[in-house]
Amino acid sequence: MPTFDKIHGAGNDFIVVKTSDLAQVPTNWPDLARTLCDRRTGIGADGLVIITAPLAPDRDAIGVTCINPDGTTATMCGNALRCVAWSVARDRGLSTGQIRLDMHGVEHHARVADDGVWVTVEVGKIIPYLFQATLGGRAPIWFASVDTGTEHVVAIVDDVEDIDVPGWGRLVRHRANLEPKGANVGFMQHLGGQELTVRTYERGVEDETLSCGSGAVAAAVTALKRGQVAGGKDVIVHNRSGRPLIVRPRDQRPGRAFWVGGPVTQVYQGVLS
Numbered sequence: 001m002p003t004f005d006k007i008h009g010a011g012n013d014f015i016v017v018k019t020s021d022l023a024q025v026p027t028n029w030p031d032l033a034r035t036l037c038d039r040r041t042g043i044g045a046d047g048l049v050i051i052t053a054p055l056a057p058d059r060d061a062i063g064v065t066c067i068n069p070d071g072t073t074a075t076m077c078g079n080a081l082r083c084v085a086w087s088v089a090r091d092r093g094l095s096t097g098q099i100r101l102d103m104h105g106v107e108h109h110a111r112v113a114d115d116g117v118w119v120t121v122e123v124g125k126i127i128p129y130l131f132q133a134t135l136g137g138r139a140p141i142w143f144a145s146v147d148t149g150t151e152h153v154v155a156i157v158d159d160v161e162d163i164d165v166p167g168w169g170r171l172v173r174h175r176a177n178l179e180p181k182g183a184n185v186g187f188m189q190h191l192g193g194q195e196l197t198v199r200t201y202e203r204g205v206e207d208e209t210l211s212c213g214s215g216a217v218a219a220a221v222t223a224l225k226r227g228q229v230a231g232g233k234d235v236i237v238h239n240r241s242g243r244p245l246i247v248r249p250r251d252q253r254p255g256r257a258f259w260v261g262g263p264v265t266q267v268y269q270g271v272l273s
């Protein structure tokens, strides 16, 4: 019977399977994601993550596919990559190590270390002021757009606790200027110094999640662009899980290349029947 791991990266939870196991249950992956990720009738998760063998003989990075609960593919998912890095290290009997992963044709470096599990995130196009939206009759706020391999829009707000994240996320995510793909929607509050707190509405989950790795990077980049945090230093990103993620600049491409790191926890292993 095919086995799976239920793993969460700072509260962003995934069902992690290997293609070798899935071969025993021939099925369509989007359908399987919809079935397994359902929190009432399935296992429940923010995504189905499939670990494949190296994609090509000349590339030994391990292939990772992340399918959202609605059956769409997440082109980049920082927390899913962190969970996979942890599980590959465990399967290799290592408590620390470096692994190369390939998600949607992009190579990510991963580091399993005593201070958490880290993956690299490359930032593409940044538009600091993309559009304004009025939330709940208040003064309009600007949304920045940051491409971290998947699309994010981020608004800086005074108090994230005051935001109806599912309600506003759902509205903003369907804005005409974000179509056809829509975007993940983050609401970020600067806590002072190098600390932020972020709440994220995730496209494909179509709800707020407890944390988002690529969303943490998008928020840190937005805070950097608006001068709220300093460049070249770690940014601590608090989230709904109470387990912060850290966004750390990489040496190359300042402001564009980052590590995101934090805890990974295996919840249980199971058997698909």
Ligand SMILES: N[C@@H](CCC[C@H](N)C(=O)O)C(=O)O
Binding pocket: 012, 068, 073, 074, 075, 076, 077, 078, 079, 080, 150, 151, 184, 202, 203, 204, 205, 211, 212, 213, 214, 215
């Ligand atoms: N939770 C993720 C981002 C997931 C991407 C999203 N569901 C999408 O389809 O864009 C992360 O940790 O980065």
